Amino acid sequence: MMSKKIVIVGGGPAGTIVANLLAKKLKKEEASITVIDKTGRHVYEPGLLYVTLGDQDPKGIVKDEKDILNKKVKLIVDEATKIDTKKKMVEIRSGDRLDYDYLIIATGARLCPEEVPGLKEAAYHFYTVDEALKLKDALEKFDKGKIVIGVGGVPYKCPPAPAEIACFLDYKLRKRKTRDKVEIHYLSPLPRVFPIESIDPIVNEIFDKEGIKYTTFFNVESVDPERKEVRSLEGETIGYDLLILIPPHRGSKVVEDSGLGDRGGWVPTDRYTLKVKGYDEIYAIGDATDLPISKSGAAAHYEAKVVANNIASEIKGIESQDKYNGKVVCLCDAGNKAIYLNFDYDHPPKPTRPRWVYRLLKLTFNKLYWYTIAKARFL
Amino acid sequence: MSEEPKVDRLIDARNTFCPGPLMELIRAIREAKVGEVIGVLSSDTGSKRDIPLWTSKAGHKLIGIYEKAGYAEIVVQKMK
Numbered sequence: 001m002m003s004k005k006i007v008i009v010g011g012g013p014a015g016t017i018v019a020n021l022l023a024k025k026l027k028k029e030e031a032s033i034t035v036i037d038k039t040g041r042h043v044y045e046p047g048l049l050y051v052t053l054g055d056q057d058p059k060g061i062v063k064d065e066k067d068i069l070n071k072k073v074k075l076i077v078d079e080a081t082k083i084d085t086k087k088k089m090v091e092i093r094s095g096d097r098l099d100y101d102y103l104i105i106a107t108g109a110r111l112c113p114e115e116v117p118g119l120k121e122a123a124y125h126f127y128t129v130d131e132a133l134k135l136k137d138a139l140e141k142f143d144k145g146k147i148v149i150g151v152g153g154v155p156y157k158c159p160p161a162p163a164e165i166a167c168f169l170d171y172k173l174r175k176r177k178t179r180d181k182v183e184i185h186y187l188s189p190l191p192r193v194f195p196i197e198s199i200d201p202i203v204n205e206i207f208d209k210e211g212i213k214y215t216t217f218f219n220v221e222s223v224d225p226e227r228k229e230v231r232s233l234e235g236e237t238i239g240y241d242l243l244i245l246i247p248p249h250r251g252s253k254v255v256e257d258s259g260l261g262d263r264g265g266w267v268p269t270d271r272y273t274l275k276v277k278g279y280d281e282i283y284a285i286g287d288a289t290d291l292p293i294s295k296s297g298a299a300a301h302y303e304a305k306v307v308a309n310n311i312a313s314e315i316k317g318i319e320s321q322d323k324y325n326g327k328v329v330c331l332c333d334a335g336n337k338a339i340y341l342n343f344d345y346d347h348p349p350k351p352t353r354p355r356w357v358y359r360l361l362k363l364t365f366n367k368l369y370w371y372t373i374a375k376a377r378f379l
Numbered sequence: 380m381s382e383e384p385k386v387d388r389l390i391d392a393r394n395t396f397c398p399g400p401l402m403e404l405i406r407a408i409r410e411a412k413v414g415e416v417i418g419v420l421s422s423d424t425g426s427k428r429d430i431p432l433w434t435s436k437a438g439h440k441l442i443g444i445y446e447k448a449g450y451a452e453i454v455v456q457k458m459k
């Protein structure tokens with residue numbers, strides 16, 4: 001049997017977990033596994049919330065990708081610039097080309113602050129380590145005025161994150177005893193504060209109880225840095241002293257440049273097989289897909305399991321048709337308590353009360369991630 | 380049943396969950412010219428409540444909701 005070439009573009013949670021699972025399932029003679037990642041660094045993004053609030057050293061949430069990948073996986077630190085589906089080949093910035101028998105697109109989402117006029121100059125966010133540190137400094141100095149929190153566009157990864165930081169900030173400001181001098185105002189593009197309808201009443205209750213103001217149906221159109229105002233498509237204007245606005249997201253440039261994306265640059269993906277629509281040997285997982293589920297590390301992890309099983313079985317000549325059922329698990333931390341959510345394509349999450357044990361679970365998971373999930377142990 | 384209006388752009392958002400269809404409509408409204416008519420196909424029942432709510436808040440015109448087999452076509456005109 002000829003050894004198969006598996007190429008994975010992107011070394012975030014999706015690409016890393018699928019690579020490590022494949023390495024465990026397949027012998028060297030059966031397949032070679034290569035990950036192409038443009039940074040060579042792996043960021044545990046859920047930790048960014050804690051970096052922003054001063055509870056986490058940024059060093060603890062970034063590791064070298066080569067230390068996480070199974071020794072059987074080859075890592076190329078470079079940018080994939082073109083995917084040629086006819087020649088079954090990926091081109092990288094250095095000019096090298098890699099042939100594949102199986103391709104897995106795990107390129108995640110790209111932040112595009114330039115899509116909202118004024119956002120780049122005026123707004124803070126916490127979706128990268130550098131930006132989280134800038135926001136941390138600004139928040140430490142902020143002791144009175146109005147903090148406005150929102151999103152620059154939809155979809156964005158980790159849909160609960162902006163509401164989480166609103167609750168977390170409320171909690172921190174109370175501890176600092178400056179909450180009475182700070183107004184927190186939350187902007188939601190939707191008709192409710194929380195993206196998931198069944199959980200909205202619980203979050204709404206927290207917002208009302210803690211005095212977090214909110215405006216719904218606020219789809220950000222532009223920011224005016226001079227007047228310190230955000231404007232919405234719906235025609236409203238809201239002033240701020242400190243603005244936290246998650247930049248709009250698009251799919252990766254290589255996806256767009258290779259003609260593999262939809263209008264947002266997301267890869268059209270079969271929701272069960274995770275094959276890229278129209279191809280039998282190309283898969284997409286993680287934030288890169290157009291699937292109608294939360295862009296989350298949890299989804300990436302469950303998707304990676306399905307794809308690794310199906311590719312390994314096919315190479316071994318075993319019948320296997322694992323299907324992804326849309327499963328996402330999520331712990332939303334509100335500062336002193338957390339909410340646990342578990343849902344899939346057919347079952348929206350059941351409302352649960354916020355509890356401190358869920359928070360403990362989240363903090364424990366934040367530490368265990370590197371040794372369990374990322375390394376594909378105990379999966 | 381009343382005659383269905385002609386749309387300038389039709390978005391098929393069937394099999395995406397709420398708020399998917401609403402967000403697709405918002406994106407299309409951003410891109411459309413004033414006066415253009417946009418139809419959204421949605422199989423999510425929440426859309427029939429949320430899209431009219433949004434349309435009135437944003438100052439556009441709801442032309443109608445047309446029931447089909449297993450989904451609805453919601454038609455909106457961009458007014459400003």
Ligand SMILES: Cc1cc2nc3c(=O)[nH]c(=O)nc-3n(C[C@H](O)[C@H](O)[C@H](O)COP(=O)(O)OP(=O)(O)OC[C@H]3O[C@@H](n4cnc5c(N)ncnc54)[C@H](O)[C@@H]3O)c2cc1C
Binds near residue numbers: 014036041048078
């Ligand atoms: C603040 C915050 C909190 C979050 N909290 C949670 C949480 O509590 N739970 C949860 O499940 N999820 C959470 N998430 C979401 C989670 O982090 C992402 O969904 C997850 O990282 C997606 O993994 P991915 O591998 O698909 O994409 P990414 O992590 O974005 O990885 C993509 C990788 O591909 C690389 N890449 C892209 N293009 C190319 C190219 N052309 N060539 C080479 N390499 C390329 C990138 O450099 C990157 O390393 C959170 C996210 C944020 C920002």
